[in-house]
Amino acid sequence: MERSIINKTLEGALEGAVEGAVEGAVARVTTGEKTQPSKGVTGGDSAQQKTSGQDAVKCGKASNNNNLNSNPKPRPITNITNNRNKVFISSNDENRVKSVEEIKDILEKKIRPSLPSLKVMSIKKIRNKGVLLETSSEKDIMNIKNCKQVSLNGLKIRDNDEMKRQIIIFNVDNNWNERELEMDIIRRNLDIDYSCEKEDKEIIVAKRKFDSKVKGKVNWIIEISRKYLEQIKNKDKIFIGWEACNFKNYISVTRCLNCYGLGHSSLDCKIKEKVCGHCGESGHVQGCTFSWLKLESTPCGRGTDRMN
Numbered sequence: 001m002e003r004s005i006i007n008k009t010l011e012g013a014l015e016g017a018v019e020g021a022v023e024g025a026v027a028r029v030t031t032g033e034k035t036q037p038s039k040g041v042t043g044g045d046s047a048q049q050k051t052s053g054q055d056a057v058k059c060g061k062a063s064n065n066n067n068l069n070s071n072p073k074p075r076p077i078t079n080i081t082n083n084r085n086k087v088f089i090s091s092n093d094e095n096r097v098k099s100v101e102e103i104k105d106i107l108e109k110k111i112r113p114s115l116p117s118l119k120v121m122s123i124k125k126i127r128n129k130g131v132l133l134e135t136s137s138e139k140d141i142m143n144i145k146n147c148k149q150v151s152l153n154g155l156k157i158r159d160n161d162e163m164k165r166q167i168i169i170f171n172v173d174n175n176w177n178e179r180e181l182e183m184d185i186i187r188r189n190l191d192i193d194y195s196c197e198k199e200d201k202e203i204i205v206a207k208r209k210f211d212s213k214v215k216g217k218v219n220w221i222i223e224i225s226r227k228y229l230e231q232i233k234n235k236d237k238i239f240i241g242w243e244a245c246n247f248k249n250y251i252s253v254t255r256c257l258n259c260y261g262l263g264h265s266s267l268d269c270k271i272k273e274k275v276c277g278h279c280g281e282s283g284h285v286q287g288c289t290f291s292w293l294k295l296e297s298t299p300c301g302r303g304t305d306r307m308n
Contacts, residue, residue, distance in 0.1 A: 085121075085134060085135050085136070085137065085138055085140070085141055086132055086133065086134045086135075086141075087132075087133050087141055087144060087145070087157050087158065087159060088126065088130055088131075088132055088133075088157070088158045088159070089103060089107070089130050089131050089132075089133055089150075089155055089156070089157055090103070090129055090130030090131075090155070090156060090158070091103070091130070091154060091155065091156070092151065092154050092155055092156040093154060098154065098155070099267070100125045100130070100131060100268075103130060103131050103155065104123065104131060106153045106155060107123070107131075107133070110149045110152075110153050111144070111147055111149045111150060111153075114147060114149050115140075115143050115144065115147060117140075117143075118135065118140050118143065118144070119135055119136040119137070119140055120133065120134070120135055120136075120140075121134040121135060121136055122134045144157060145157055164205070164223040164224060164225055164226065165223070165224060165226055165229050165249065166207070166221055166222065166223055166224075166249070166250040166251070166252065167221075167222050167224060167229070167247050167248065167249055167250055168219055168220070168221055168222070168247060168248060168249075168250040169219065169220045169222060169238055169240070169245050169246075169247045170212065170217075170219050170245055170246045170247065171212050171214050171217040171218075171219070171243075171245055171246070172209075172212075172217060172218055172219070172220050172240055172243075172245055173216070173217065173218075173240075173241065173243065174216055174217060174218050176220075176240070176241075178206040179206075181206050181220065181240070182204045182205065182206050184240055184241060185204055185222070185238065185240060186203055186204055188239040188240070189231075189232055189235075189238055189239055190203070190204075190228050190231055190232070191231060192228075203224070203225050203228055204222060204223065204224050204225070204228075205222070205223040205224075206220060206221075206222055206223075207220075207221045207222065207223055208220075208221050209221070221250055232247075256268075256269050257277075258271060258274050258275070259271040259274075259275050260275060260277055260280065276288050
């Protein structure tokens with residue numbers, strides 16, 4: 001009986017000593033104190049060491065909290081330029097479309113003098129249809145929208161969110177016409193606030209279609225307003241009629257028919273003399289004598305010439 005009591009006492013003392021030593025070491029590491037070699041302890045000493053270890057841990061937590069408060073995490077820097085600070089400027093009359101250079105000239109000579117505090121970050125050309133103007137603040141955007149010189153010089157301004165993006169919808173039934181397809185996509189897939197929208201055609205426009213590999217089906221190229229593209233971009237399917245169709249972003253590459261380069265049209269081509277679409281050389285357009293073994297795309301041929 002006495003032996004069992006002694007064993008339990010020793011087990012308790014040993015257990016208390018181990019716990020006290022571990023917590024004390026953790027406390028010293030937390031508070032940055034140097035650890036001392038451990039000594040033999042009794043049950044009473046272990047209880048005292050355990051209590052001091054808990055106090056040290058509390059002190060360590062308090063000091064860490066103070067350090068966190070004294071050195072707060074830096075806040076992420078917000079990007080000043082966003083979609084709200086960009087506007088699309090184009091010709092107001094579709095029958096008299098102004099070139100990009102004409103629009104830039106109007107902005108520089110007519111609009112900028114009337115807005116001396118305007119801070120322009122960049123002006124980017126958008127497919128020969130207009131320019132994307134980026135400013136440093138939303139206030140500058142509002143000043144441009146309220147400027148009378150814009151409408152007086154035959155220009156119109158649209159928000160960047162209104163600019164349309166193109167998607168391609170695969171394997172759509174061939175019986176759909178353009179208008180019915182537009183309305184069905186809007187009705188089944190988009191959440192429209194009609195109090196803000198003037199016309200449905202400003203949301204989605206069916207541009208063109210071409211045959212699919214599936215019989216009786218076609219692929220449609222659709223223009224959709226950017227803010228409504230956000231509603232469907234994470235979805236797997238677009239619902240049309242009784243079907244769910246796959247879709248993805250569609251990017252069309254402009255090709256010049258004067259120099260056969262990519263990324264611009266013949267209206268903006270800087271090469272004066274037209275080149276042959278067969279070999280990429282100037283001096284002739286028809287009757288090319290190049291062998292069929294030397295046939296290659298014009299941009300690829302120019303890239304090879306530069307490398308050589």
